[in-house]
Amino acid sequence: MVIFPIIITISLVLWVYYKVAILRSNDKLTQAYFNAKSRICLGSFVFFFAINQYIFYETKLSLFIGIILLILGAMQLNLGFKETRHYRNEWKRLNPDS
Structure with a gap:
């Protein structure tokens, strides 16, 4: 797979991009918007990382850790979409x- x-690499690169864009912006609204995009x-990084690790290892421990990471990733995605x-x-x- x-x-x-x-997807993991692209989401990590975009996360770094938006975090740097926050530092370069002076407008608070733009910073909040970029922070939502970075979220x-x-x-998505955490979500797909969890799926990838379970597919790679296929153990009970990776399943439990993967479920926790899936939930955390889904919560970040949901909050990020709402804030965006x-x-x-x-x-x-x-x-x-404009």
Whole structure:
């Protein structure tokens, strides 16, 4: 399964990208929006890492750890999507001409 390492690598690179973009931005709304995007990337990293590790090892211990990581990753993804939607709508509300 080559797809999971590709997704893991892309999500990790995007997480670093958004974290650096937060440092480069001065606008608090933009920083919050990028932080929400980075939360999505972190959640997808943890989620797919858990799946990949269970497929690789297939033990009971990796199953239990994988379930915990799946739950944590799904929670990060869910919160990231909600925050992204909120901050995107807030930005559109404050900048109606853009």
